[in-house]
Structure formats: C-alpha cells, structure tokens
Amino acid sequence: MRILLIHSDYLKYKTRSKTRIAEKIDDEKKKGEFKDSLVVFTAVEKEDEKNPEGVVENAILEIKDILAKVGAKNVVIYPYAHLSSSLSSPDAAKKILQDMESRLDELDIPVGRAPFGWYKSFEVSCKGHPLSELSRTITAEKPEKKEEKPEEEKS
Amino acid sequence: MRILLIHSDYLKYKTRSKTRIAEKIDDEKKKGEFKDSLVVFTAVEKEDEKNPEGVVENAILEIKDILAKVGAKNVVIYPYAHLSSSLSSPDAAKKILQDMESRLDELDIPVGRAPFGWYKSFEVSCKGHPLSELSRTITAEKPEKKEEKPEEEKS
Numbered sequence A, B: 001m002r003i004l005l006i007h008s009d010y011l012k013y014k015t016r017s018k019t020r021i022a023e024k025i026d027d028e029k030k031k032g033e034f035k036d037s038l039v040v041f042t043a044v045e046k047e048d049e050k051n052p053e054g055v056v057e058n059a060i061l062e063i064k065d066i067l068a069k070v071g072a073k074n075v076v077i078y079p080y081a082h083l084s085s086s087l088s089s090p091d092a093a094k095k096i097l098q099d100m101e102s103r104l105d106e107l108d109i110p111v112g113r114a115p116f117g118w119y120k121s122f123e124v125s126c127k128g129h130p131l132s133e134l135s136r137t138i139t140a141e142k143p144e145k146k147e148e149k150p151e152e153e154k155s
C-alpha cells in the first residue's frame, strides 16, 4: 500500500460519474467536506492481497502516529490509484479501504471516506508545514516502513 | 520520471520554509496562482539522470498531448517527490524541471513552475472529468509509456 498523507485545512469532493465497478453509495456520500483533516490518499497494491488484515493494522498504526504529530481533527481516507503502478483488484481495494475506516472508527477517531470507483471533483489544501505532506509504503510485515525523503529532496 | 496531471480550476501555492537546497527564487515566485491549468506534479527519478534531454522531450510530448485533450489554458510544473521512491539528485531534478518550463515556454504554451526544495502550502482543485487526473511514467527511450489504469480501478 502506498499512502500520501496531507494535513489539510479542508477537503471537499463531489462524485461526477461512475466507473463500472463504482462502490454503491447513498446520496449523502455523493459529496463530502472535511475541515482540519489528515487526508490519506491511498493506493491498495497487489501485494496487500496476501495479508489484508496485517496491512490495515500497520496502516492504522502509521496514521495514528502521524495524526498525533500533526494534531488534525479528522482522518479522511481517499482512494488514489495514481500512487502505484501495481494495484490490487478493485474488490480487495474496496474491502481494505472500508476496513481502514472501520478500524479508525472503532478507535473513536473521527473518520470519513471518499467513495471508490467514481470520478470525483475535489478541492484540497495543504498546510505547508514540514509534516503536512508525507508518503509511506505500508506492508503487512513491519509495523511501518519509513520512507521519509531526505529533507533536501522535499519540494 | 513520474508525473500526475490534474486538470484544475485553480492552483495556489505559497512558500513556507526552505530546505537546505531550496532553489534560489525572487520574491514574486514565493507565491503563485493559476487558473484553468494542467498541473503537472513531477518526481524526477534516478533513471532520468542518464538522458535528461530525452526525458524532458518525452515529458513535453505527453504534456502537449494531454493539454490538447483537456483544453486547459496553462501548464504548471509542480515538483512532487512523493510520487517516487527512486528520486534523482536534487540538482538533476532542478535542471530537468527548469528545462521542462523552458521547453514549454519556447512552444508558446503559457507555463508556470512552483519552486523546488521549499515547503509550500497549496490549494488545488480537480475538475473531476475522466481525463482530469492522469498519471504517467516518462522514460527517455519511448515517446510515451502509457500507464492508464483500467477504468474500474480509477477512483
């Protein structure tokens, strides 16, 4: 799993059109707006299908850790296929994204999730402090695999 | 080179703090605002150092092609290390990003570029039509290497 975490003043999205395997959603999920959030753009990868529970658990550890550091009020899980060129099946991705949402909810962390498999318009801000944009590769094996870019390569 | 292309109603950025190898910039480059743009989030990769001219040329071909399809008014080159885990040296990245800007300018395509090596706050919108979010891997060898996600995996 590849994730890009953005500490954001706001994220808004609106569904525009379905793809063939669009997640079935209620009308109220067709748009969303979240303030002061850690937005977790997420690409579920083929590799993750071997041990989805392990990947979800390690993703949650990482998200909790960063959430504590940046002090955002909410987490938003946002499916983002463009972060990987080795994607899982759509069904595996949907399940993992939903499980991430459930786990955060169980931990009483306010969480939203944008629907999978829809073309969406969105608006997002990034606060711009040094921890406001981070990316990680999450595996089932290790609690977390740091992939901090050297400072000089950040941009 | 990995690029993520977003057809955007607006992109705004503001520099917040320097990293050690921040590009030297004039005050007017410390913030920027662009309307109706194709924003090209760009990670220059180690591989690109072998033939930077070839990579730039192929990136420009790809950008021109997508620009014509979506009909945006401007291109904005936005350095984005988080798209790759195999980054080039910062110097190679700066040179390639600057060359992309120059090439587009030579072609009379209105182009902006966000500075390299700064922490920046930003706000961006994505229009949400099917071509408004695309990602590509650009190499020096081929004019373009399509990496379209299957429709069902888009999200």
Ligand SMILES: [Mg+2]
Pocket: A133, A154, A155, B079, B080, B081, B120
């Ligand atoms: Mg950046």
